[in-house]
Amino acid sequence: MNFFSFKKRASIPSFAVMTGGTGGIGCEVAEILLEQGWDVLLLTRRPSKAEEQVSSGKGRFEAVFCDLTQPVDLETVSATVLQRKKPIGLLIHCAGKIQPESAGNITRVSLEEQTTINLTSPILMTSQLLPALSPNAHIVFVNSIAGVMPLQGSSVYSATKFGLRGFARSLALEFKPKTIQVSSIFLGAVDTPMLEQETTDGGSILNFVNKPLSARHVANLIVQTSAGKGREVFLPKLDGVFAHACLIMPWLLRITTPLLEKIGRIGLRRFQKHKATSNE
Known part of the structure; x- marks a missing residue:
């Protein structure tokens, strides 16, 4: 898969710009791109940590x-x-922030932080860097199933992700076919520090209806998607089908929630047991 992606991109600028590189998924994406020969520029609040986490490859990392x-x-x-006047072949928005809280407990700080990181920054960054994108570049937005299906107890996060989907879809319409591509990856739970923190903060039990995805698996999917045409990808696929069904039939989520929560609690116990075993 990686070899095919590299060969397909041989004729375009191999310079990638990313956000969110120290949260788990981003580091894995950076490593794969470096292995393929890309030069990767990572925007992060913790540059030193990113440099420790990301292994060197054929490309240059900064x-x-x-x-x-x-x-x-x-x-x-x-x-x-x-x-720098270096054409960008790949722009990946991987940063994200979630703060579980009921609608009656939303604070201005959490609202502004989630909105800025999840929605405002990707929009501004894309707009500001458009002049530097190569004619056949790919923009990838790492989104969430919460951007398609409402997430009880994390309404602000869900709202920002719904908004990000709208921006990505609108953005794609601005480009002619076979030029700049736009993709969105809608993810279920991923085994990262962000998921652990969300669970500690009282996040949705629905995260554990399915086994959390590995960061490496998700990273491979992101890189593979960025090598093709712009599209929306849902992982797990069944989550995407169910989420769209809930959009068409809002009552479906309400009547299935009790069962999903029961399955989620079982999944959470398995996840915690696995983590405890791994840390021994």
């Missing part, structure tokens, strides 16, 4: 400090990238 909650930081970094 981690640059950027706080996505601060639009000024993003503008500064975007301007620096533009000044």
